Amino acid sequence: xxxxxxxxxxxxxxxxxxxxxxxxxxxxxxxxxxxxxxxxxxxxxxxxxxxxxxxxxxxxxxxxxxxxxxxxxxxxxxxxxxxxxxxxxxxxxxxxxxxxxxxxxxxxxxxxxxxxxxxxxxxxxxxxx
Amino acid sequence: xxxxxxxxxxxxxxxxxxxxxxxxxxxxxxxxxxxxxxxxxxxxxxxxxxxxxxxxxxxxxxxxxxxxxxxxxxxxxxxxx
Amino acid sequence: xxxxxxxxxxxxxxxxxxxxxxxxxxxxxxxxxxxxxxxxxxxxxxxxxxxxxxxxxxxxxxxxxxxxxxxxxxxxxxxxxxxxxxxxxxxxxxxxxxxxxxxxxxxxxxxxxxxxxxxxxxxxxxxxxxxxxxxxxxxxxxxxxxxxxxxxxxxxxxxxxxxxxxxxxxxxxxxxxxxxxxxxxxxxxxxxxxxxxxxxxxxxxxxxxxxxxxxxxxxxxxxxxxxxxxxxxxxx
Numbered sequence: 001x002x003x004x005x006x007x008x009x010x011x012x013x014x015x016x017x018x019x020x021x022x023x024x025x026x027x028x029x030x031x032x033x034x035x036x037x038x039x040x041x042x043x044x045x046x047x048x049x050x051x052x053x054x055x056x057x058x059x060x061x062x063x064x065x066x067x068x069x070x071x072x073x074x075x076x077x078x079x080x081x082x083x084x085x086x087x088x089x090x091x092x093x094x095x096x097x098x099x100x101x102x103x104x105x106x107x108x109x110x111x112x113x114x115x116x117x118x119x120x121x122x123x124x125x126x127x128x129x
Numbered sequence: 130x131x132x133x134x135x136x137x138x139x140x141x142x143x144x145x146x147x148x149x150x151x152x153x154x155x156x157x158x159x160x161x162x163x164x165x166x167x168x169x170x171x172x173x174x175x176x177x178x179x180x181x182x183x184x185x186x187x188x189x190x191x192x193x194x195x196x197x198x199x200x201x202x203x204x205x206x207x208x209x210x
Numbered sequence: 211x212x213x214x215x216x217x218x219x220x221x222x223x224x225x226x227x228x229x230x231x232x233x234x235x236x237x238x239x240x241x242x243x244x245x246x247x248x249x250x251x252x253x254x255x256x257x258x259x260x261x262x263x264x265x266x267x268x269x270x271x272x273x274x275x276x277x278x279x280x281x282x283x284x285x286x287x288x289x290x291x292x293x294x295x296x297x298x299x300x301x302x303x304x305x306x307x308x309x310x311x312x313x314x315x316x317x318x319x320x321x322x323x324x325x326x327x328x329x330x331x332x333x334x335x336x337x338x339x340x341x342x343x344x345x346x347x348x349x350x351x352x353x354x355x356x357x358x359x360x361x362x363x364x365x366x367x368x369x370x371x372x373x374x375x376x377x378x379x380x381x382x383x384x385x386x387x388x389x390x391x392x393x394x395x396x397x398x399x400x401x402x403x404x405x406x407x408x409x410x411x412x413x414x415x416x417x418x419x420x421x422x423x424x425x426x427x428x429x430x431x432x433x434x435x436x437x438x439x440x441x442x443x444x445x446x
Contacts, residue, residue, distance in 0.1 A: 009132030022139030033150035035218035063176045070266040084251030089270040100289035106200040179340045180267045
C-alpha cells in the first residue's frame, strides 16, 4: 500500500504536476494578500511570497531525476550528466533584484509615514500633504 | 521518497503562507515569511541546485527580513495591522 | 459581502479557474514530450570545459552572460542611490536610547570577525565551489549590521566606502574594455586559462577577478543601505 503510493509519487509527470500546482497555489495566495490587505508593509510581504513561488516554478520544471548539480566535486571529474546551469544563473539575478526593489519600497513607506503619519492604503488619497 | 518530500513541503508552504497574510501583528508576519524562505531553501537543495539555495538563504531570508524589521522599527506601529 | 471584498474574490477565483485549465493543458503536453530533449545547457557545459573553471554556474553568470551581471550591478546602484536620497535629513543620529544588552555585546564581539572572514572566503572561492560575489558581499553587510547594532562607537566612514564602490564599478568596465581591445569582444577572457589548472585557486583567467570586484561593490552598497536605515532625525 505504502509502496504503491511512493512509487506513484516518484513518477516524472506527477512531480512536475505537483510543482506546477503548488507554485501556482502559492502565487494565488500572494495575490489574494496583495488585493485585500491594508497595511503598507503587508503588501511587500505578499509580493515576496509571489516572487518565491515563481523561483520554485522555474527550477522545479528544469529538474531531471538522476542528474547531479552543475559543478565538479569529489568523485565527479567531467561535465557530463549534469542539470542545466542556465536557469540557475537567471534565478540568481532575479533574487538580488527582488531584494533591491523591496528595500526601496520599505524606505519610501518610512518617509511617507514620517510626513503624514498614515500607513493605511485606503487613506493614502492625497496628492500633497 | 523524492515525490513525498516535495509534496509535503509544498503543503506546508501553502499553510504557512495563508497564516502569514491573515496574521494581524506585523512582527509575527515577518517571522513567518522567513519560514517560507527557509522551506524554499530546502526545496532548492532537493532540486540539485546549491548555488540558488545559498543565495536565497543569504539574501531572500537574511537581509530581506532584516530590512522589514528595521522598517517596522521606524514606523513605530509594528504591533498593529 | 461588501463591494470592497467581492472584487478581489472575483479576481482571484477567475485566476484560479484559468490556472486550472492551464495546468491541465500543461500536463497533457508534458506527458507527450519525448524522453531525450536537446537542452541549451548541454552546449554551455561542453564549452565550460575549455575555460578551466570548476563551477559551471559561475561561468554562466560571469562569462557567458557577463553583460547581464553588469546590468544587475547598475540596478543595485540605482536602488542604493534612491534609498540614500529618500531617507535624507540634515542631522542624523543612530536609533539607540540606552546601552545594548550584555548578551548582545559579548556575542557580537565573538561572532563578528567570524562572519566577516566567512563572507570573504565565500567571495574568493566562488569559482571552485558554491558561492560567489553576491553571496559573499551580502554576508559581509550582515556582519557590519551586527557591529552597528551592538556598539555605540562603531561608525562607517562614508568616504572610504564611497571610494571602494567607485573603484570596483570603474574597474569592471575597464576590464571589459581591455578585453575589447585585446581580444575583439567585450569582457573577453584575456588572461591565461589552462584546463590543467581546474580546481586550483589561480584558474579561469579573469573570472575570479570579476567576481571579487562584484563582491566588493555589493558589500559596500549593502553596508551603506543598512547604515542609512538605522538612523533617524535628531528631532523625531
